[in-house]
Amino acid sequence: MTKIILVAVVLLLLGGGAYLFLRKGSNQGTAPTTNQEGSGTSASFSNSKKAAHYESNTPEHGAILAGVPINVVINFNFDLANPSEIRISGTTSPSDVGSGDTVVDANKLSMRRAIRNDAPDGIYTVNYTACWADGSCHDGQFQFKIDRSLVTEFEDLTGKDEVTINLKNFAFNPTKVKVSKGTKVIWVNQDNIIHTVNTDSHPGHNYFPGQNSRDLSKGDTYSVTFDKEGIYPYHCTPHADTMKGQVLVE
Ligand SMILES: [Cu+2]
Structure with missing residues (x-):
């Protein structure tokens, strides 16, 4: 008799344990997909989630880009350690479109991951794990969208060896340019005030x-030859909120 009771108790405990285990499993499976509200209209994004010590990321959360970013970069105000990791997944292509491993920069304050340049149009979710020297890790998340139809907003300057962008009246002119791979882009300051050319984010610039130019006075020039396809968002540091530009390289 006691044997039967003992077997019953063991079965009950096993059943309860399995129930709790399955519940936990299903919770873990559904927790990251908090973007149901965003699935109706293509341009709406779920809320971003910032890990501890987070500073900024490029592309920005909610950015809609006419081309594929060359990489995702996330900046922190604390030294990163292994196993920090970035995963980049699309809604149309469920697999990770990240290319190669996550790289922690030499200054340990940023990590980056390249993106396959054949990533299709759509919303991408970046999930990252930022880890610190004490072994603790924190998760974060943000989204951006690739929409190649936006290329119509870009001045088509493809097929040229050199292209000039004027810094004039507190703006980059033209603001958005499309150039061919290997083109030398030359910025010229036409204003009577100091401007700069700095890659996003601000003030990470990485x-x-x-x-990344030095301070440009009136008449100064700065140039970059773009050898890799992709989109390059940039800004002027003294006027970071309003003075922005983009180079699309194809
Ligand atoms: Cu400026």
């Missing part, structure tokens, strides 16, 4: 570290 999406494409090769695109």
